[in-house]
C-alpha cells in the first residue's frame with residue numbers, strides 16, 4: 001500500500017453530525033491545498049533555474065522530450081486528467 005502524509009480525520013465532538021464532518025474534512029482539504037500551492041511554487045522556482053542555466057549556456061527554454069516524460073508520468077499515475085494537470089504545471093513553470 002502507498003504511504004500517505006495526509007493527516008488523519010479530525011475527531012469531532014459529534015461524529016454523526018454531517019455539517020461537523022464536512023467542516024472538519026474541508027479544513028483538511030484546505031491544508032492540503034495550501035501545501036500543494038507551496039509545492040507548485042517550489043517546482044516553478046526549480047524549473048526556472050534549470051531553464052535559465054540552459055538558456056545562459058546557449059540552449060532553449062523548452063525541452064520537449066523531458067516534458068513528454070513528465071506528461072507520461074502524470075498520465076500513468078492519474079489518467080487523462082493527470083495529463084491535463086501536468087500540462088497546467090508545465091505552463092505555470094515555463095510561463096506559457
Ligand SMILES: C=C(O[C@@H]1C=C(C(=O)O)C=C[C@H]1O)C(=O)O
Nearest residue numbers: 047050051061062063066067093
Ligand atoms: C525544467 C526544465 O525545463 C523546462 C521545464 C520543464 C518542467 O517544468 O518540468 C520541463 C522541460 C523543459 O521544457 C527541464 O528541462 O528539466
